[in-house]
Amino acid sequence: KQEVTQIPAALSVPEGENLVLNCxxxxxxxxxxxxxxxxxxxxxxxxxxxxxxxxEQTSGRLNASxxxxxxxxxxxxxxxxxxxxxxxxxxxxxNNNDMRFGAGTRLTVKP
Amino acid sequence: NAGVTQxxxxxxxxxxxxxxLQCAQDMNHEYMSWYRQDPGMGLRLIHYSVGAGITDQGxxxxxxxxxxxxxxxxxxxxxxxxxxxxxxxxxxxxxxPTSGSFTDTQYFGPGTRLTVL
Numbered sequence: 001k002q003e004v005t006q007i008p009a010a011l012s013v014p015e016g017e018n019l020v021l022n023c024x025x026x027x028x029x030x031x032x033x034x035x036x037x038x039x040x041x042x043x044x045x046x047x048x049x050x051x052x053x054x055x056e057q058t059s060g061r062l063n064a065s066x067x068x069x070x071x072x073x074x075x076x077x078x079x080x081x082x083x084x085x086x087x088x089x090x091x092x093x094x095n096n097n098d099m100r101f102g103a104g105t106r107l108t109v110k111p
Numbered sequence: 112n113a114g115v116t117q118x119x120x121x122x123x124x125x126x127x128x129x130x131x132l133q134c135a136q137d138m139n140h141e142y143m144s145w146y147r148q149d150p151g152m153g154l155r156l157i158h159y160s161v162g163a164g165i166t167d168q169g170x171x172x173x174x175x176x177x178x179x180x181x182x183x184x185x186x187x188x189x190x191x192x193x194x195x196x197x198x199x200x201x202x203x204x205x206x207x208p209t210s211g212s213f214t215d216t217q218y219f220g221p222g223t224r225l226t227v228l
Contacts, residue, residue, distance in 0.1 A: 036219075041222075043201055043220055044219040091154070098156060098170070
């Protein structure tokens with residue numbers, strides 16, 4: 001059974017700081033791993049998707065890495081801004097169309 | 112495109128009542144799914160469909176039914192609501208999550224907040 005864990009559960013940083021969010025998964029037989037952003041009371045917005053054959057993906061100030069052998073993914077946010085405040089979720093897709101989510105990291109970026 | 116739409120946004124039910132949560136997408140996506148989100152537990156997959164006429168169970172299917180008569184619509188039915196089904200429900204769609212395309216992200220609806228008394 002796939003278990004996805006995100007650490008820390010909550011993080012507060014001053015504006016401008018670089019930060020790393022962590023995601024670990026127990027079953028390395030994944031098809032891809034996605035990072036999502038969720039604003040309060042809203043749905044999820046996909047940020048980055050990493051296929052199992054890839055090591056990382058970048059979009060603007062965001063960089064996500066994937067290490068299947070160790071069951072880990074990280075989301076790196078450079079030069080954080082107050083607008084980055086949200087909950088960030090990672091999700092691992094298994095080959096049977098089953099996607100398992102972590103509980104998320106709630107990020108607060110203080111001006 | 113409207114993307115993924117869900118109705119209603121909020122709903123309060125009494126134990127034992129039935130209802131249908133509606134989900135529609137206008138992107139001609141093959142894959143649609145339903146999740147529930149509970150505090151501290153992330154999202155859990157309830158049911159999914161890889162195309163019209165095809166549905167399958169996810170991680171937490173008990174108490175829920177689905178059907179997929181068209182590509183666009185994927186309703187979720189609660190036959191006899193229970194307090195344990197109080198949650199926020201999200202519908203999502205994608206072209207096909209295992210097709211190998213780098214753009215096969217999932218698109219989520221805004222959610223339905225359900226309370227069962």
